[in-house]
Every structure is written in structure tokens, then in C-alpha cells.
Amino acid sequence: MNSRNKYGYLFISPFFIVFSIFGIYPILLSLYMSFTDYKGIGSPFNANWVGLQQYARLIKDTYFLQAFINTWKIWGVNIVLQLALALILAVIFSDVRLKLKGVSLYRAIFYLPNLMTVSSVALLFLFILDWQHGALNGLLLKAGFISRPINWLGQPQTAQLSVSLIQTWLWFGHTFIIIFAGIEGISKDYFEAAMIDGANRTQTFFKVTLPLLKPIMIYVVITSLIGGLQLFEIPFLMSQNGLGGPEGSLVTMVLYLFNQAFKYRNFGYAAAVAYGLFFIILIFSIVVFKGMFKEEA
Amino acid sequence: MNKRNLIRGILYAFLTLLALVCLIPFAMMIVNSTRSNTEIVRGFTLIPGKSLIENYKNMMYHMDVTDGIFKGIWLGYKNSFIIAVSVTILSGYFSALTAYGFYAFDFKGKKVLFTLILIMMMIPSQLGLLGFYELNKALKTLDSYIPLIVPSIATPFTVFFMRQYLISTMHPALLEAARIDGANEVTIFHKIVLPIMLPAIATMSIFAFIGAWNNYLVPLTIISSPHKYPLPVLMGYLKGGKVSENLGSMYLAISMSVAPIIIAFMFLSKYIISSISAGSVKE
Numbered sequence: 081m082n083s084r085n086k087y088g089y090l091f092i093s094p095f096f097i098v099f100s101i102f103g104i105y106p107i108l109l110s111l112y113m114s115f116t117d118y119k120g121i122g123s124p125f126n127a128n129w130v131g132l133q134q135y136a137r138l139i140k141d142t143y144f145l146q147a148f149i150n151t152w153k154i155w156g157v158n159i160v161l162q163l164a165l166a167l168i169l170a171v172i173f174s175d176v177r178l179k180l181k182g183v184s185l186y187r188a189i190f191y192l193p194n195l196m197t198v199s200s201v202a203l204l205f206l207f208i209l210d211w212q213h214g215a216l217n218g219l220l221l222k223a224g225f226i227s228r229p230i231n232w233l234g235q236p237q238t239a240q241l242s243v244s245l246i247q248t249w250l251w252f253g254h255t256f257i258i259i260f261a262g263i264e265g266i267s268k269d270y271f272e273a274a275m276i277d278g279a280n281r282t283q284t285f286f287k288v289t290l291p292l293l294k295p296i297m298i299y300v301v302i303t304s305l306i307g308g309l310q311l312f313e314i315p316f317l318m319s320q321n322g323l324g325g326p327e328g329s330l331v332t333m334v335l336y337l338f339n340q341a342f343k344y345r346n347f348g349y350a351a352a353v354a355y356g357l358f359f360i361i362l363i364f365s366i367v368v369f370k371g372m373f374k375e376e377a
Numbered sequence: 378m379n380k381r382n383l384i385r386g387i388l389y390a391f392l393t394l395l396a397l398v399c400l401i402p403f404a405m406m407i408v409n410s411t412r413s414n415t416e417i418v419r420g421f422t423l424i425p426g427k428s429l430i431e432n433y434k435n436m437m438y439h440m441d442v443t444d445g446i447f448k449g450i451w452l453g454y455k456n457s458f459i460i461a462v463s464v465t466i467l468s469g470y471f472s473a474l475t476a477y478g479f480y481a482f483d484f485k486g487k488k489v490l491f492t493l494i495l496i497m498m499m500i501p502s503q504l505g506l507l508g509f510y511e512l513n514k515a516l517k518t519l520d521s522y523i524p525l526i527v528p529s530i531a532t533p534f535t536v537f538f539m540r541q542y543l544i545s546t547m548h549p550a551l552l553e554a555a556r557i558d559g560a561n562e563v564t565i566f567h568k569i570v571l572p573i574m575l576p577a578i579a580t581m582s583i584f585a586f587i588g589a590w591n592n593y594l595v596p597l598t599i600i601s602s603p604h605k606y607p608l609p610v611l612m613g614y615l616k617g618g619k620v621s622e623n624l625g626s627m628y629l630a631i632s633m634s635v636a637p638i639i640i641a642f643m644f645l646s647k648y649i650i651s652s653i654s655a656g657s658v659k660e
Contacts, residue, residue, distance in 0.1 A: 084482070087562040091478025092490065094471055099531035102524070103497060106508030113507060124511055165395075172388055177381070180388060188646040189396045192403075195642055195649075197591040199609040200634045203616055204406055207624060215405050215421040222420065249398070254653065261654035310503050313593050317613055334503050334594075341507055342598065351507050358504045 114351035120341070127348065134352035143328075144353065147336040148360070150240065150329060154315075155308035157244035158251070159301065165248070166255035166300075171285060174263045176271065187260070190253030198250070202317035205246050209233055233318060236329035243314055243330060255300055262296035263289065298372045302365050309361050310334050333357045403639070410629035417624045428625055436626035439619040446603045446611075450633055453611040457590055460525050460607055464589040468529040469578045476539035477570050481552065491540075497533045503594075510598055520601045525592070535581045542577035543570075580652045583645060587638060608634040 109124065114134055118127035138144060169190070173183050193201070208215045209232040217229040232238045270292065274284045315330040316338070324331035324339075331339075337357065341350035409417050412426030440449025479491055513524045547570070555565045571578075593609045600606055603614060612634050621627045642649070 084562065085484050088478050088482030088484040088487065090562075091482070091566070092475050095475040095531045095536065096490065098471075098528060099497070099533075102509065102512070102528035103505070103531055106505035106512050107500070109508030109511055110505055111508075113511070123515065169392075169395075178385060178388070180385065180392075182392075184647070184650075186392055186396060187650055188642075189399050191646075191650060191653075192639075192642060193399055195587055195591075195638050196635050197593075197609050197612075197638065199591075199593045199612050200631045203612055203627070204402055204631050206616070207409075207627065208402060208405060213418045213624065215409070218421040249402075253399070257650055257653050264654075306499075306501055310501055312503075317616065337503065337506075338594075338598075341510075347507055347511075354504050354507060358501060361501055 110351045110354055113348050114355055116348045118348040118351075120345040120347045124347070130348070134349050135356070137349060138352050138356050143331070144333070144336060144356070146328060147331045147333045151309055151311060151332040154240050154244050154247065154311060154332065155305070157241065158247040158308065159304050161244070161248045162252045162255050162304070163297070163300065165252045166259050169252075169256045170260040170263050171289065173260060175281075176268075183260075187253070187257060190256055192253070193250050194254045196250075198313045199317055201246065201250065202314045205242070205314075206233070206318050209242055234326055236325070236327045239318075239325045239329050243311075243318065246314055247308070247311070251304070255304075258300060259293065259296060262293050266292050294372060298369060301368050301372070305364060305368060306361055309357065309364075312338065333360075406628055406632050406635075410625060410632045412625050414623050414625055417628075426625075429629070432623065432625035432629045435623050436620055436630055439623075439626070440615070443619040444603060444614070446606075449611065450608075450630060452604060453606060453608040453634070456522075456605060457607040457609075460522055460592075460596075461586050461589040463522075463526040464529040465582045465586045467526065468532040468535055468585045469582050471530040472532055472535035472539050472581065473571060473574050473578055474566065475536045476543055477566055477574075479536075479540050480543040480547065481570075494533045494536055498537060506594070506598065509595075513599060519599060520605065521599075522605075524599050525589075525596055525607075529585070529589070532585070535585070538581060539574060539577050542574065547573060580648070583641075583649060583652075587641070590638065 113124045113127075115129060115131060116124060116127040117130050117133075118124040169186075172178060173180055173186075207213075209217075211217065211229055211231045211234060214229075214232075216232070217226070220226045221229065230238065232242050266289070270288050271284065274288050279287065311332045312334040315325065315332050315335050319325035319330045324335065333353070334357070337350050337353040340346045340353060404423060405421065408423055408425050409421075410432060411429040413428040413431065416426050416428070436450065437448070440446050446452060479487065509524070510519075513519050516523075518524055551569060552565060555569055560568070590607075591609060592607070593613070596607050596610050597613070600610060603611070606614060612631060615621055615627065615630055620630060
């Protein structure tokens with residue numbers, strides 16, 4: 081190594097010093113805490129070592145299982161709607177025969193919700209969905225769609241659906257931009273060849289567009305999975321600061337983690353929840369990745 | 378031909394409806410912040426009311442007196458700006474520095490260290506949350522902005538993005554020429570490399586600023602004094618207090634918290650959208 085290359089260390093050292101302290105160390109400390117009965121008082125290093133007890137508790141914890149199911153329901157409805165909507169939009173905007181105009185304006189409008197402060201969005205919808213004075217019920221009553229106000233956030237099913245729909249509202253524009261860029265990146269030759277071979281729109285979509293979009297779809301599903309399984313702000317702010325909504329239907333995994341740590345001071349157990357969630361995300365990312373590529377082979 | 382026009386008509390109607398669904402919540406928010414509590418309770422309309430100033434005064438009064446945060450919302454702005462601007466500058470400068478270190482030099486362990494950055498990009502942020510809290514407790518930096526600002530020196534995704542940018546735009550001959558002229562490496566970075574990287578830094582800065590502005594979970598766990606709250610945490614805090622008893626005041630507070638983002642988006646939307654498309658296709 082010549083002397084010039086030593087500058088490499090100089091240039092990357094600020095990053096790695098901060099990275100070690102604020103990035104890697106907290107992850108290792110969380111791991112250590114998950115093997116103790118640390119209660120948030122004093123230092124985790126003075127707490128009792130309990131081995132795998134916290135993990136044993138996690139596996140048997142029905143509240144965590146409930147949080148797991150809640151999170152999946154909320155994410156599942158959201159990703160299906162979000163992908164369907166984004167695909168439809170991407171297909172109609174890229175259709176050479178329809179030649180729809182105004183794509184950049186629509187795209188900007190669809191994307192706008194995604195940039196908003198999520199906590200403000202949660203509060204906004206909390207007021208919009210309010211049972212008695214909310215704007216949504218007011219609007220639906222006035223239009224005659226419903227005869228009595230719906231208690232959106234008062235029942236488990238509608239509360240979860242509301243959060244799913246808000247998530248869809250926040251993310252479909254982002255997904256649309258990515259998928260649309262993907263379709264634009266597909267060579268026009270494929271579509272022309274399909275047209276010459278007499279394929280109709282449906283055939284073109286399923287036989288040409290969708291298979292070629294697969295890598296991008298995998299990217300979208302995995303990034304959405306990683307973010308969606310960590311859902312916190314909206315359920316937290318829409319359920320009286322973390323109480324979890326009707327019948328605990330809005331308790332997500334990260335909300336459960338947060339409550340275990342900062343409400344009940346079970347830091348050791350909460351750290352085990354964090355690692356449990358990490359492995360769940362890891363396993364399902366691999367499953368999605370393998371599953372979507374396997375179809376092809 | 379007629380059939381095609383009919384299809385197009387239906388599609389435009391669908392797109393417009395979808396656009397309305399995206400915009401109406403914001404319209405509700407803005408319109409309701411000008412209406413009085415009784416007007417809001419009575420039902421929704423898109424016609425603005427006359428209570429904007431009254432709502433503002435009520436909001437300020439309750440923040441100052443009941444919650445004890447003097448000039449609450451403006452203090453929230455100040456706090457959010459201090460954090461977001463610091464994060465943007467630190468992550469922009471140090472990510473460029475790190476990316477250039479990986480791009481321009483060969484040193485032992487380079488591959489391992491870069492792989493570490495790639496792995497950290499994939500790790501969910503909540504994994505280290507409790508350890509991060511404990512670390513700051515031990516460092517006595519809880520309830521300060523240090524944990525919100527300093528970690529942005531190490532932003533893995535930004536480093537990754539900027540290294541890709543350097544690979545595709547930098548001319549090694551330029552660096553060689555500067556070296557022959559006897560410039561030292563630190564000067565080369567500041568005088569030659571940094572200006573070339575400005576477009577990438579600008580792109581990442583937009584996202585860094587918005588991300589820091591919107592951040593909720595970390596400040597919620599770290600900051601405990603209301604007068605230090607950034608806007609998102611302040612909004613959550615207001616929800617449980619006197620301000621939220623007047624719906625108009627609450628809508629006004631929410632509007633004010635997202636106003637900078639909406640204004641930024643109006644000027645930068647094309648830029649933002651093209652960087653998302655570009656980023657996703659290259660990956």
C-alpha cells in the first residue's frame with residue numbers, strides 16, 4: 081500500500097467512528113439486553129443474566145402473536161391494494177394506444193401524501209375519521225351513502241382497515257412511480273412484437289409486462305415488507321398514544337415493543353421483541369425473494 | 378375510434394377521482410383551520426370560514442399557558458429546523474467524504490467495510506432502538522439534540538448512492554492532473570470532487586431534510602422536555618391537551634406542521650420524482 085492510499089482511512093474514519101458508536105454498538109447492546117432481565121433502571125450491565133428466558137417468553141406470548149397478526153393484516157391489505165393500484169396506473173399511462181396526457185401532474189399529486197409528516201397525517205385522519213364530528217362521516221351522510229355515522233376507529237375490523245387504507249393512500253404514488261419507471265425502461269420492441277403477433281391488452285400485460293417487471297415488484301414488496309412490519313406512528317397516534325385501539329386491534333409489533341420498553345419498563349423483554357421482529361422480517365424477505373424468483377425457474 | 382374515446386373518458390374520470398382522494402384530506406385540513414369549532418362539528422364544506430385568527434390565538438394561548446410552551450408552534454419550527462438543517466449538512470458532507478474515500482483509494486479491509494455498509498442498509502432501524510436509548514442515557518445525552526444530529530454523519534444509503542454517482546461521473550484523469558500539480562488529497566476533495574458531487578448531494582439533501590423533518594419515533598423516545606420537541610412530537614403532544622378541544626386550532630397546527638413540506642414539494646416535485654424513478658431502475 082503506498083502512502084497515498086492511507087488517505088482512504090482518513091476519509092472514511094469519521095463515518096466509521098460514528099457508525100460504530102451510534103449504529104453498531106446499540107444493536108449489540110440490544111442483543112445483550114435481550115439476555116437479561118433489565119428493567120430500565122441503572123445500567124443493563126448490572127441486570128441479571130437470564131439466558132434465553134426472554135425468547136422463551138416471546139414464543140409463548142399471545143399478546144405478541146396478536147400484534148404479529150394485526151401487523152400482517154394491516155400490511156397485507158395495504159400491499160395488495162397498493163400494488164394493484166400502482167400497476168393499473170402504470171399500465172394505463174404507458175399504453176401506446178391510449179396516449180393519456182398529464183402523467184407528470186397526476187404523478188406529482190399521487191406522490192404528495194408520501195412526503196407528509198406521518199404523525200401529522202395520523203392526527204389529520206384521527207379527526208377526519210372521528211365518529212361524531214369527523215369530516216368523512218359528514219361527507220358520506222350528506223351524499224346519502226350511509227344513514228348512520230360509522231365508528232371507524234371504534235371496531236377492530238374497521239380500525240385495521242382504516243390504517244391499511246391510510247397506508248395505501250401514503251404509498252401507492254411512490255410505488256406507481258417506481259413501477260412506471262420500470263415499464264418505461266422495458267424496450268418498446270417487446271410491446272411492438274406482441275402487438276404484431278396479435279396479442280390483446282390482457283395477454284400483453286400477463287405475458288410481457290408482468291414477467292419483465294418481476295425484479296422491480298420484488299424490490300417493491302420487500303421494501304414495503306420491511307417498512308410495513310415496523311408500522312408504528314399511525315397506530316400509536318390513532319389509539320390514544322399506544323393503548324392499541326378497540327380490542328387491541330391496532331397493536332403492531334413495534335408498538336408492542338415500544339410499550340414493553342417505555343410503558344412497562346421491561347427493557348430486556350422488549351429487546352427480545354426487537355430481535356424477534358428482526359428475524360421475522362429477515363425470514364419473510366427471504367421467502368418473498370425466493371418465492372417470486374422460483375416461479376420463473 | 379369512439380370506443381377508444383369512451384375508454385379514455387372513463388380513465389380520466391378515474392384518475393381525477395383518485396387525485397381528489399389524494400388532495401381532499403389536505404383541503405379539509407386547510408379549510409377547517411379557518412373554521413370555528415361549531416362550524417366544523419356541524420359538517421364539512423370546502424368554503425373557508427372566518428375564524429383563522431381566532432383559531433391561531435386559541436392555539437397559541439393554550440400552548441403558552443396550559444402546556445407551558447411559550448410560542449409553542451414557532452419554537453417547534455425552530456427546533457425542527459435546527460435538527461433538519463444540521464442533519465442535512467452533516468449527512469451530505471460526510472457521506473460525500475466517505476464515498477470518495479471508497480472510490481479513490483485502495484486500502485486493506487475496503488471490501489469488508491463496504492459490505493458492512495450494504496448490510497446496515499438492510500437492517501430495520503428499530504433493532505438498535507433500545508440500545509440507542511441506553512447508550513444516550515449512559516452518555517447523558519438524553520433530552521438533547523446530539524442523538525438526533527450526530528448519527529447522521531454515518532448514513533449508509535447516502536454513501537452507497539454517492540459512490541455509485543462517483544463511479545458513473547468522475548474522470549480519474551482529473552484527479553491525476555491535480556496530483557501532478559502537487560495538490561494534497563484533502564484539497565483535491567474540497568476543490569475538485571465536492572463541486573462535481575453537488576448534484577448528488579443536492580438530491581440526497583432533499584430526502585435527508587424531509588426525513589429528519591418527519592422523524593417521530595427517535596425524538597419521541599429521546600426528547601422529554603416539551604420546549605425541545607420537534608414539530609411531529611409536538612403535534613402528538615397537543616393531541617392529548619387543551620388545543621385539541623378546539624378542532625379548528627388543531628387543524629391549524631397540523632397544517633402548519635406540514636406547510637414547509639408542501640411548499641418544498643411545489644418547487645421540487647419534478648426533481649424529487651425523477652430521482653425516485655432513477656434510483657429504483659438502477660438498482
